[in-house]
Amino acid sequence: MKHYDLVVIGAGSGNVLVGPEFAEWRTAVVEQDRFGGTCLNRGCIPSKMFVVAADAATGVGAAARLGVHARLDHVDWPAIRDRVFGRIDPLHESAVRYRRDTGTDVYTEPARFVAPRVLEVGGETITADTMVVATGSRPVVPPIPGLSDVAFHTSDTIMRIDGVPESLVVIGGGFIAAELGHVFGAFGSRVTIVQQGPRLLMAEDEQVSQRFTEIVAQRHRLLLGHRAQAVEARPGGVAVQVAADGGTGPTETVEAAALLVATGRRSNADLLDATAGGLDLDEHGHIAADASFRTSVPGVWTLGDATNHFQLKHRANAEVRVVRHNILHPDDLITASAAPVPHAVFADPQIASVGLTEQEARARGIRHVVSVRDYADTAYGWALEDTTSFVKLLADPRERLLLGAHVIGPMAATLIQPLLQALACGQTVDRIARDVVYIHPALTEVVEQALLAL
Structure with missing residues (x-):
């Protein structure tokens, strides 16, 4: 020993x-x-x-x-x-x-x-x-009948495969489904995403989640409100039986060359x-x-x-x-920062978020005001010919402090950084909107405009 x-x-x-x-x-x-x-x-x-x-x-x-x-x-x-x-x-x-x-x-x-x-x-x-x-x-590998009898991938294995599958079924609609669906779709796979909820990325702000779902639906087949009921091997791939209405509605079978299970960790x-x-x-x-x-x-x-x-x-x-x-220092214990923990989804479009979503603020009865600013309202947005991206901010109208920040669009994970700092450091909306000089015509002007509107 x-x-x-x-x-x-x-x-x-x-x-x-x-x-x-x-x-x-x-x-x-x-x-x-x-x-x-x-x-x-x-x-x-x-x-x-x-x-x-x-x-x-x-x-x-x-x-x-x-x-x-x-x-x-x-x-x-x-x-x-x-x-x-x-x-x-x-x-x-x-x-x-x-x-x-x-x-x-x-x-x-x-x-x-x-x-x-x-x-x-x-x-x-x-x-x-x-x-x-x-x-x-x-x-997580869900208990779907037949899943253990077929060759399937998780995020642990799919990035090491020998070739891009002609078609791919993804079970799940969160981070992994969004990012790896983007990867394999970009490389030529026909992607079908089976998602129990009514939108992809359900944990995001509802407005962001809805916009993301609308954009992805133009590239991939989305079976929203569907549950995977069974899986079986087929020549050259797999077949997934799915049911609508969260598993209680009509069923159909989706065939693909490969299956990615992306139902969490x-x-x-x-x-x-x-x-x-x-x-x-x-x-x-x-x-x-x-x-x-x-x-x-x-x-x-x-x-x-x-x-x-x-x-x-x-x-x-x-x-x-x-x-x-x-x-x-056992006699001088500290704790992790109480500031909200940010995250980003590196899909297409990119998403970054921190703090409360609007639906959370409503559900918890937290007073708030909201500002939404489109990339298209900025000069760099014009350069990008962007028509779908935006910044969404929530703040306490009395304390004048940010409650949440959500960005969907190019460079979202970078654009959100000054908002993270404001949340962590207790900076008021007034201060980060007016006491900071934002470079023109950088994309950060969309953050500035959202703050000024707020």
Whole structure:
């Protein structure tokens, strides 16, 4: 049995926790898969690299509105894929080597708790005074009859396939469906999205979700309000039986060369036998923790997808900073920022959002005023010939503070940044609208105009 001062379980965001501050500690990192976690290996980073290529492909045809007439001759999928993973895959070995060279033990076998602060890893038992559970999440595979008998993909696997499928059925209508539907549609797949709700991206502001759905419906076949009832193999692909009206209406069969299941993600805490380690779980299977990320077991901390419901790398990175501080300063605990957590969807169009949606504000009875400004109202919007994008802001009319910000259109994830800062720093609408000089004719003028209207 080996004993450590610190053991980190999970080498996604958890891997960066072990810094120079722990040079005098005996440390270990446990990771049964690949260092870098979901984000680096099969999530946000590779998918965005694919999205950039997809944007280039769709930009060829879209340029006609600017008077530039071009043709897309060929999409070299192996070259696109190999550019992505040729850069990403070597990072695992280099990360493991770095950890070992700098004095941290690395375990690459599956781990499970056998008692509080006691792990069984590949036939060994290890203990620690301090443990951090950062085991991430995995795709949800719904109990659809026949699904286990067919070859299907999740976001974990589809980016590594050998070729672009002629047709693709996507079950789900969230982030993954939006982004990977864009990627494969841009590269030539006929995409059908099966979504139980009435719109795609249902968690977004309703006005944004509706606009996004209208745009995507012009490119892909959308079966909204449909539930996948059964799946079976067919020559050259799969067949998905779907039913309208949320599963109670008429049925039809959709055939495709490939199937992507994009119905969400779940915490990996169960794979760790967290309860055997004395850890409490919430009703969704996440490890329960307080605002400082302490678990129910003294000395055990948690962060990232294992505990939170955001499933966002930037949130996990912020939590790493909090947990590192708290481990090193147990008498001076801090918590994560109370500012709303932003997110972006790198589809076409791009979406970025932070804070309350209008429907949330109404449902909670929160006083608010709304401003919506189209890209088309700005000079750069004219340059883009944009007719569908907009910025939407919500604010408290008495406090004059932003409550929420939502952007749909080119560079949305960048345009929202000054609004994030305003929310986090408590800056009034008046201040960020009038005390800041916005570059003309940059696209940021749409943010300025939305603020002035607000």
